[in-house]
Ligand SMILES: Nc1ncnc2c1ncn2[C@@H]1O[C@H](COP(=O)(O)OP(=O)(O)OP(=O)(O)O)[C@@H](O)[C@H]1O
């Protein structure tokens with residue numbers, strides 16, 4: 239406890255960000271340290287799992303130290319250690335998880351394992367301190383609908399309470415972020431592709447090159463993005479074989495529009511089905527400008543409130559993990575120190 243507040247240390251290493259953060263009473267971010275490995279993986283065009291694990295190992299202690307010192311707390315102030323236990327690259331998850339369990343044990347603090355996607359949902363609850371030290375509290379609370387669009391997931395989730403999640407729909411093949419990254423690679427934009435596709439799509443005409451929208455069966459809230467990616471690759475090969483120039487901005491805009499159309503239609507259907515009138519977005523693709531603009535329009539038409547966290551809380555970070563850990567600990571207590579790391583993990587698994 240510090241100043242009467244419950245202090246949580248969050249740790250996140252599920253992919254290529256080594257992150258640690260401290261929150262007060264779950265939602266208020268006291269520090270948020272992220273050591274990104276983008277430069278390391280750029281040369282390979284994607285994340286290399288073994289290299290990611292090695293970098294987590296070299297960074298994790300310094301990142302945790304920086305999170306504690308920036309939050310101006312000591313181990314004595316920490317009430318809980320929370321860490322992603324999956325889903326993710328299992329070797330990468332293992333580094334954060336082993337560290338979290340070790341520091342929790344050494345400092346005699348409770349520990350909880352956190353589902354990474356619940357973290358992306360909880361990113362919408364985070365508040366930061368103003369320079370004058372006051373917190374701007376925003377009022378997003380469950381129940382609500384959550385859309386998580388990330389590098390590995392595209393999920394529509396009925397968030398019934400801080401700890402009760404029901405998956406309404408998810409991708410059957412590629413995630414939205416994965417499709418962005420693959421299309422970026424095909425366009426020669428490099429890694430990570432999403433922000434680069436986003437930037438050049440703003441210069442293109444979304445009507446110039448049309449790609450198929452895959453809605454699956456009537457009423458389904460599931461997604462499928464592997465066809466869109468193949469459609470883009472086929473279009474580029476056909477144009478090149480015919481000796482025509484490919485306008486990368488138009489291709490990016492056409493691709494982005496096809497993803498955004500499908501995501502927006504499914505989110506609208508889920509809003510109507512749940513009747514919540516409240517939607518949060520999370521995951522790296524939630525930073526996409528066309529998607530944000532469209533979801534604002536959809537929510538306005540459906541008279542629903544939309545909350546999208548700032549971009550730094552959309553991509554992987556440990557503040558969202560600390561927030562999810564806080565609510566999980568309050569509801570279910572600590573996790574066992576024998577908890578494993580998982581590459582895949584059902585949303586409702588209890589640990
Ligand atoms: N502006 C943007 N437009 C589109 N996609 C974006 C944008 N910014 C980031 N992305 C995409 O977001 C993804 C990264 O998001 P995030 O860090 O949430 O995913 P992840 O942690 O790798 O996956 P998961 O959370 O499913 O394990 C990448 O695929 C990246 O290309």
Ligand SMILES: [Mg+2]
Nearest residue numbers: 354388553554
């Ligand atoms: Mg993530």
